[in-house]
Every structure is written in structure tokens, then in C-alpha cells.
Amino acid sequence: MARLIALQTHDVRFPTSQTLDGSDAMNPDPDYSAAYLRLLTDAGDGLEGHGFVFTIGRGNDVQVAALRALEPHLIGRDVDATLADLGGMWRELVHDSQLRWLGPEKGIMHMAIGAVVNALWDLKAKREGKPLWQLLSSLSPEQLVDLVDFRYLTDALTRDEALEILRAAEPGRAAREATLLREGYPAYTTTPGWLGYDDAKLERLCHEAVAEGFSLIKLKVGADLDDDVRRLRIAREACGPDVRIAVDANQRWDVTEAVRWMGELAEFDLAWIEEPTSPDDVLGHATIARAIAPIPVATGEHAANRVLFKQFLQAEALSVLQLDATRVAGVNENLAILLLAAKFGVPVCPHAGGVGLCEAVQHLAMFDYVAVSGTTEGRVIEFVDHLHEHFVTPVDVHDGHYHAPKSPGAGTEMLSGSIVEYEHG
Amino acid sequence: MARLIALQTHDVRFPTSQTLDGSDAMNPDPDYSAAYLRLLTDAGDGLEGHGFVFTIGRGNDVQVAALRALEPHLIGRDVDATLADLGGMWRELVHDSQLRWLGPEKGIMHMAIGAVVNALWDLKAKREGKPLWQLLSSLSPEQLVDLVDFRYLTDALTRDEALEILRAAEPGRAAREATLLREGYPAYTTTPGWLGYDDAKLERLCHEAVAEGFSLIKLKVGADLDDDVRRLRIAREACGPDVRIAVDANQRWDVTEAVRWMGELAEFDLAWIEEPTSPDDVLGHATIARAIAPIPVATGEHAANRVLFKQFLQAEALSVLQLDATRVAGVNENLAILLLAAKFGVPVCPHAGGVGLCEAVQHLAMFDYVAVSGTTEGRVIEFVDHLHEHFVTPVDVHDGHYHAPKSPGAGTEMLSGSIVEYEHG
Numbered sequence: 001m002a003r004l005i006a007l008q009t010h011d012v013r014f015p016t017s018q019t020l021d022g023s024d025a026m027n028p029d030p031d032y033s034a035a036y037l038r039l040l041t042d043a044g045d046g047l048e049g050h051g052f053v054f055t056i057g058r059g060n061d062v063q064v065a066a067l068r069a070l071e072p073h074l075i076g077r078d079v080d081a082t083l084a085d086l087g088g089m090w091r092e093l094v095h096d097s098q099l100r101w102l103g104p105e106k107g108i109m110h111m112a113i114g115a116v117v118n119a120l121w122d123l124k125a126k127r128e129g130k131p132l133w134q135l136l137s138s139l140s141p142e143q144l145v146d147l148v149d150f151r152y153l154t155d156a157l158t159r160d161e162a163l164e165i166l167r168a169a170e171p172g173r174a175a176r177e178a179t180l181l182r183e184g185y186p187a188y189t190t191t192p193g194w195l196g197y198d199d200a201k202l203e204r205l206c207h208e209a210v211a212e213g214f215s216l217i218k219l220k221v222g223a224d225l226d227d228d229v230r231r232l233r234i235a236r237e238a239c240g241p242d243v244r245i246a247v248d249a250n251q252r253w254d255v256t257e258a259v260r261w262m263g264e265l266a267e268f269d270l271a272w273i274e275e276p277t278s279p280d281d282v283l284g285h286a287t288i289a290r291a292i293a294p295i296p297v298a299t300g301e302h303a304a305n306r307v308l309f310k311q312f313l314q315a316e317a318l319s320v321l322q323l324d325a326t327r328v329a330g331v332n333e334n335l336a337i338l339l340l341a342a343k344f345g346v347p348v349c350p351h352a353g354g355v356g357l358c359e360a361v362q363h364l365a366m367f368d369y370v371a372v373s374g375t376t377e378g379r380v381i382e383f384v385d386h387l388h389e390h391f392v393t394p395v396d397v398h399d400g401h402y403h404a405p406k407s408p409g410a411g412t413e414m415l416s417g418s419i420v421e422y423e424h425g
Numbered sequence: 426m427a428r429l430i431a432l433q434t435h436d437v438r439f440p441t442s443q444t445l446d447g448s449d450a451m452n453p454d455p456d457y458s459a460a461y462l463r464l465l466t467d468a469g470d471g472l473e474g475h476g477f478v479f480t481i482g483r484g485n486d487v488q489v490a491a492l493r494a495l496e497p498h499l500i501g502r503d504v505d506a507t508l509a510d511l512g513g514m515w516r517e518l519v520h521d522s523q524l525r526w527l528g529p530e531k532g533i534m535h536m537a538i539g540a541v542v543n544a545l546w547d548l549k550a551k552r553e554g555k556p557l558w559q560l561l562s563s564l565s566p567e568q569l570v571d572l573v574d575f576r577y578l579t580d581a582l583t584r585d586e587a588l589e590i591l592r593a594a595e596p597g598r599a600a601r602e603a604t605l606l607r608e609g610y611p612a613y614t615t616t617p618g619w620l621g622y623d624d625a626k627l628e629r630l631c632h633e634a635v636a637e638g639f640s641l642i643k644l645k646v647g648a649d650l651d652d653d654v655r656r657l658r659i660a661r662e663a664c665g666p667d668v669r670i671a672v673d674a675n676q677r678w679d680v681t682e683a684v685r686w687m688g689e690l691a692e693f694d695l696a697w698i699e700e701p702t703s704p705d706d707v708l709g710h711a712t713i714a715r716a717i718a719p720i721p722v723a724t725g726e727h728a729a730n731r732v733l734f735k736q737f738l739q740a741e742a743l744s745v746l747q748l749d750a751t752r753v754a755g756v757n758e759n760l761a762i763l764l765l766a767a768k769f770g771v772p773v774c775p776h777a778g779g780v781g782l783c784e785a786v787q788h789l790a791m792f793d794y795v796a797v798s799g800t801t802e803g804r805v806i807e808f809v810d811h812l813h814e815h816f817v818t819p820v821d822v823h824d825g826h827y828h829a830p831k832s833p834g835a836g837t838e839m840l841s842g843s844i845v846e847y848e849h850g
Contacts, residue, residue: 026522026525027522027523027525027526028522029522029523030522030523030526031523055523055526055527056522056523056526057523057526058494058521058523058524059491059494059523059524059526059527059534061490061494062487062490062491062493062494062527062533062534063527065486065487065490066484066487066533068487069483069484069486069487096483097451097452097453097454097455097481098452098454098455098456098480098481098482098483098484099483099484100451100452101452101455101480101481101484102480102484102487102488102532102533102536103531103532104676104703104704104727105703105705106528106531106532106705106729107527107528107531107532107533107534107535107729108487108491108527108532108533108534109484109487109532109533110532111527151679152679152680152702152703152706152709153679154679154680154681154682155679155680155681155709155712251529254576254577254578254579254580255577255579255580256579256580257579277577278529278530278577278732279529280530280531280729280730280732280733280736281577281732281735281736282707282708282736283707283736283739283740284577284580284732284736287580302529304531304532304705304729305705307703307705307706307709308705310706311705311706311707311708311709314708315708
């Protein structure tokens with residue numbers, strides 16, 4: 001019987017602040033980082049589970065300490081039994097009665113659980129020889145709902161309702177998988193829009209984005225209104241009328257300020273306004289959404305858990321749901337969030353960029369298309385063109401689409417050379 | 426010029442799980458712990474600032490790592506300048522653009538900031554020779570609002586509105602301080618009600634609570650309905666009709682389950698139901714509150730930050746606000762929360778117990794009485810009778826009241842012998 005025998009961690013930091021990649025109204029100088037995790041077994045098959053939490057620099061060591069705190073839950077476990085019941089494993093980790101106090105279900109400890117859960121999925125997918133999206137898409141509706149903890153969700157989504165959603169999508173799975181393999185999944189790009197870039201760079205990158213086939217780009221806003229208007233004019237001019245433009249305030253505003261500021265940007269026919277205010281402020285987002293309609297409100301990359309997403313949907317506080325691969329407690333919780341989105345009929349446009357977020361989150365969006373929502377209508381996965389070279393299976397984005405990964409695993413494995421080179425301290 | 430020269434940390438754990446003190450529906454075997462912090466200066470006056478995060482055991486080491494991550498913000502700073510602008514210090518810590526990603530404003534990193542902020546207040550109070558409640562009560566309305574970050578609050582509470590609340594309370598400060606020093610602040614006790622205690626112990630402790638002058642006791646519920654009914658009968662019988670009984674489900678239920686369960690307990694004339702469901706679920710609490718009225722809904726000990734409290738108040742999702750001394754980012758954020766509660770006219774009944782929470786939170790409630798809400802009507806501070814012996818200035822609770830501390834500081838200093846004896850690992 002094979003057992004989990006080691007949890008290795010690494011504090012990996014890329015010095016991105018030197019080029020202002022990733023600069024926005026709240027994050028002027030991020031150093032894109034990963035609190036990184038490898039799960040080793042004694043199976044002798046050479047397969048490891050890899051996962052990580054994306055952070056933006058300082059505190060990545062604390063995030064690593066949180067990964068280490070989960071070691072006692074893992075070492076010595078039967079690999080087959082553990083991977084056969086990842087729903088049970090999720091509950092054990094999330095509901096550890098002492099660790100739970102540190103959230104509950106939010107922040108550093110919750111993200112650490114997410115990395116462990118994702119590493120277990122990576123291992124499971126490698127052992128089954130499938131990319132994660134395909135592995136998930138091969139599970140029955142019953143197997144899928146067993147992965148979900150419906151605690152705190154049942155006033156909005158019950159197990160039976162989730163089953164119904166998954167069963168309704170079952171007949172079309174094979175056809176959609178074929179379509180996905182042929183056409184890919186629509187992408188949008190944030191590469192042109194970082195606040196630290198000057199106007200010439202913005203214009204050049206907009207032209208490049210159009211040439212590369214993207215039908216939606218995103219600009220950071222919220223630091224200075226005049227700058228925002230000027231930059232949106234440049235982007236609209238450069239992109240032409242057929243490319244959609246979204247904007248992202250990265251939590252910069254208070255509620256009334258968001259409404260006022262967006263009034264000034266309404267003329268630009270925006271695809272959405274992302275993170276107008278605190279990611280915890282469900283009621284604030286609902287107020288903003290009502291006031292600036294029909295401009296859609298988007299949020300989710302900082303939403304701490306499924307209970308937040310439930311409320312955002314109940315309150316009609318978002319109309320674009322941006323789940324993140326490493327913010328919540330991994331694949332299982334994101335499955336709950338995909339099911340909530342499907343129940344409420346809201347499109348999911350995952351957050352990506354960072355370190356490895358594109359590689360990880362594409363699996364969730366593709367699985368959603370094949371087996372949950374059954375559509376890519378109104379859906380795009382974020383794409384930012386940096387740091388992909390550090391991953392064993394970097395994303396394949398061309399012609400404005402993510403092309404489905406075929407390698408086994410969850411996409412979360414970093415090159416060992418990169419880990420060594422960028423290990424911090 | 427004196428400078429901050431060292432941040433010392435300790436992982437302190439008390440083996441409370443051996444006696445089932447602190448056992449409830451979600452926390453069967455907590456080991457009450459403190460991620461503990463000492464701030465040293467080179468002033469030569471022998472004064473140190475002490476602060477801590479209360480946790481319940483596992484993960485306390487991660488919480489300590491988060492304290493350490495804040496060291497670069499502190500070491501080398503001018504003590505006088507820092508203590509003269511704790512509003513500015515709070516903003517610097519909470520809005521550190523890289524650390525912020527790990528929350529934002531929630532969980533381990535936010536609580537670590539709270540411990541540092543509280544340690545700075547402890548140092549400031551010691552240097553001024555006053556207990557914290559008296560120091561805060563001596564500040565002008567303008568000085569107090571300068572301590573508050575109104576970001577994300579202004580749709581519910583502006584700086585001007587906060588000033589108005591504080592100015593309205595100013596004339597009565599001296600009279601209320603005198604009353605407080607004479608009579609103390611009402612307390613309630615959770616000592617009888619832990620789930621791990623048998624019926625005989627529950628009954629005995631209820632009798633003792635009444636004899637000690639408490640007018641409100643609290644019982645843990647939510648694990649088994651029949652047990653809850655039986656235990657409430659015993660408690661009501663033992664306490665008589667004039668002592669109020671609150672119940673606490675510690676987040677055990679889903680929304681519909683909470684409504685159903687509380688229907689079965691309604692006959693007991695309850696003071697409140699505490700934490701019926703996820704502490705993040707503002708809308709869920711609002712639904713429960715409407716359904717079980719007139720039973721008041723209480724929550725707050727796990728509310729991650731002021732944005733959560735704002736929403737709970739806006740949605741009328743709580744009618745008893747239970748702030749905690751070490752869950753949010755310290756004194757400054759709790760000042761914001763007290764002002765929000767005053768604006769919405771909701772009584773604050775602080776969470777306490779744990780390790781040192783009684784010692785710390787009494788200062789906030791007493792300051793609120795003297796200088797913010799101006800009343801103790803409908804307000805009680807939680808009291809649990811354990812672990813006080815480990816503190817330099819343990820609470821003085823008798824005749825059902827907290828009696829105002831007179832020693833300088835924030836009450837957060839643990840005996841050095843206790844730190845040494847219970848240091849973990």
C-alpha cells in the first residue's frame with residue numbers, strides 16, 4: 001500500500017516589482033510569489049502532487065508556515081484511500097476544529113488548505129493519466145456532489161439541486177469535450193492594462209492584443225480619474241469598436257465613490273467593472289450594481305469562500321463571477337462555486353495571471369463547460385502573459401483562446417530549476 | 426530619541442482540552458493559546474508593549490510567524506512619533522500592499538496586525554500611566570476619529586457622523602467615569618454552559634452563577650436538540666425566572682436548520698442566539714433574525730473586520746454585537762466598530778473568555794460607556810472564569826460586574842513565568 005510520505009515546501013518569489021508587471025490601484029509593486037508544495041509518496045511511480053498559493057511577496061513565508069501546519073493531516077495516509085475520497089479529505093482539513101479558529105474558512109489557513117487540496121488533485125490526475133479538467137469531467141454527478149461540502153449553502157443550493165444541474169449537463173458532455181478540444185476556451189487579456197505602463201506601451205499592447213485575437217481586454221483604473229479617461233480613450237481607439245473593454249479598480253473605492261467614478265466612465269461601453277470596493281462588501285456591491293446598471297459588476301478573486309459567493313449571488317451583487325484557483329480551499333470549493341453560479345445563471349470568468357493561476361484555473365473553466373454550465377457564452381478566462389515559462393505544462397493560449405491541456409495533472413507543477421532559482425531567503 | 430528595538434514572540438499554549446473547558450458544538454477540544462508579542466524600546470523606562478492573538482491550539486505557530494512578518498514595520502521607529510499617530514500606524518500595517526493580499530483584512534495576517542496594534546496601545550497606556558479605557562476616554566472626538574480608517578465605511582458612517590456621536594457623548598464623560606469606577610460594568614458568564622460538562626456540573630455552576638450575582642448566563646447548544654432542551658430546563662430551573670439565559674450555537678447550523686432548531690427552543694425566553702450559522706453569512710443571519718423574531722441574533726467574535734460589521738448592521742442581521750479584542754486589527758478597528766454600533770443603536774456585548782480576552786476587551790466596553798454610546802443599557806461583557814491567573818493585571822469580576830482596572834496598560838501582559846511554563850515546542 002502506497003502512503004503519503006513527505007510534504008516539501010518552498011518560498012518562491014519572482015522580482016516582478018522591478019518591471020511594474022501587475023501594478024494596479026492597490027498593488028503598486030507586487031513581487032509575484034508562490035507558497036509552493038510538493039506531496040511525495042512511496043508508490044515508486046515517480047508521481048508527485050504539486051500545489052501552491054499565489055501571493056504578491058511579503059508574507060509568502062507565513063503562507064508557507066501555514067502549509068507546514070497541515071502536514072500532520074497528510075503524512076502516513078494511504079494514497080489510494082485518500083484520493084478516492086477527496087470530499088472527505090476536504091472536510092477533515094477545513095473543519096479541523098483548532099485550525100478553523102484562524103479563519104474560519106478565510107485567509108492564510110484557508111488558502112493553505114486550497115494548495116494541499118489542489119496538490120492532491122494534481123497527484124490524482126497524474127495517477128489517472130488525465131488532465132484535471134478531463135478527470136473531473138469523467139466523474140458522475142453523484143461523485144461530483146460528494147466532493148462538495150454543502151454546509152452553509154443549503155438555503156441557496158442543496159445537494160439535490162446540484163445533482164439536477166449536473167445531470168442536465170450529462171448528455172452533452174462528449175460533444176462539448178470535442179468542441180473544447182477543437183476550439184479551445186475564450187480568453188481575455190490584462191497584459192495591456194497595468195497602471196504602471198505608460199500610454200505608448202498601453203497603445204502598443206492593445207494593438208498586439210487585437211492582433212493576437214483577443215475579443216476582450218482589461219484596464220486597471222481607480223488611481224486617478226483623468227488618467228482613467230485618457231487611458232480608456234487610447235485603448236478604445238487602439239482596439240476599435242468590436243473589442244470589449246473591462247476595467248478593474250482592485251478594491252480602491254468606497255461605495256458612493258464607485259458609483260460616482262463609474263458614472264464618469266460609463267461612456268466607454270464597458271464589459272464590466274471589477275472589484276469596485278471591498279471584496280467582503282456584498283451589500284456594497286449590490287448597491288453599486290443597482291446604481292450603475294447596465295454596467296456589469298465583477299468580483300471574486302478575493303472572495304474568501306463559498307459563503308461569500310453564495311451571498312453575492314443571492315443579493316444580485318455581481319453578474320460576472322471571478323473565481324480564483326488558489327484563494328479558496330481548492331478544487332472542491334471551486335466546484336461548489338461553479339454549481340452556485342450555474343444555479344443562479346451567472347457566467348464565470350476566472351481570475352488568472354499571477355504565478356501559475358492561468359495554468360491552474362483553465363481546468364476549472366473547461367470542466368465547467370463540459371459538465372456543469374455547458375456553455376462558454378459570456379465567459380472568458382483571464383490571461384496575462386508572464387511567468388508561464390516556469391511551469392512544466394505552460395498554458396497554450398493563441399487565437400484568443402486557451403487550448404485544452406492534454407498532459408496529466410492539474411497544471412500546478414513548477415519547473416524544479418525555477419523553484420531553485422527563485423527560492424527566497 | 427527612544428526607538429522600538431525588538432519584537433519578541435512566544436507560542437503559548439494551555440492544555441485546556443484535558444478538562445473540556447471551552448467545549449462547544451464546533452470546538453470539541455480546544456487548547457486555549459496565545460500567539461504572544463512583546464515590543465521593546467531603548468527608552469530605559471522598563472516599559473514594554475504586550476499583545477497577543479487568541480487561538481485554540483494548532484496553528485498558533487503560524488499565527489506567531491505572522492507576527493514576525495510585521496517586524497520590518499516596527500523596528501527602528503521613533504517611539505514617541507509612532508505612539509502619537511496610531512491611526513497612521515494602523516493604515517501602514519493594514520494597507521501594506523503585499524501583505525494585504527493574504528487577507529485582505531481577514532484571518533491570520535489581520536489578527537497579527539491586531540496584536541501589534543494592541544501592543545502599541547499597551548505601551549502608550551503604560552507610558553501615560555493610565556489603563557487603556559481611561560486613556561481612550563481622555564482623547565478628544567477629533568483625536569478619536571483620526572484613529573479610525575473610514576475606508577469602506579462611508580456609505581454607513583462618515584467621519585462627520587462619527588464626530589457627532591463622540592461630541593454628543595462628551596458632556597457626560599466625567600459623570601459616567603465616576604459611575605463606572607463606583608459600580609463597574611455588567612458581566613455575564615459562560616462558565617456553566619460548556620457542552621462537555623454533565624448535567625450535575627451544569628446545575629451546580631448555574632447555582633454558583635446566580636449566587637455570584639450574574640443576571641445572564643450562556644449555554645452552548647447545537648449538537649443535539651434533545652440535549653439542548655434538557656440542559657435549558659435544568660438551567661432555567663436552577664437559575665430561576667429572573668436570570669436571563671442566552672444560547673450559543675458556534676456556527677453549527679445552516680440557515681433553515683437554525684430557524685427550525687430555534688423554533689424548538691423559543692419557549693425558554695432566550696436573551697439571544699449567538700452564531701447560529703457561518704460568521705460570514707450576513708444575509709443568512711438577516712433571514713434567521715426575521716424568522717425567529719423577537720429572539721435577538723448575536724454574532725461578531727468571528728467577524729473578520731469592520732466591513733462585515735457594517736453589513737450586519739445595515740441588513741439588521743444582528744441585534745447584539747459581539748466584538749472581540751483580538752479578531753480584528755486591534756483597538757483602532759474596534760473603535761470603528763463601536764462607532765458603527767452607536768450609529769445603528771445596537772448594543773455591544775463583547776466576546777471574551779479564551780486567554781486574556783476578558784482582560785483586554787473590558788477596556789473597550791468601558792471606553793464605549795464613558796465616551797461613545799454613553800450607556801450600559803442592554804450591555805454585558807462575557808466572563809469565563811479561567812486562565813486569569815496568568816495575567817499581570819487579571820480582571821476583577823465580582824457581584825456580576827467587571828470592576829474598572831486602574832493599572833496602566835491594556836491588560837494584555839501575561840506573567841513571564843506563565844509564558845515560560847506554557848511555551849510550546
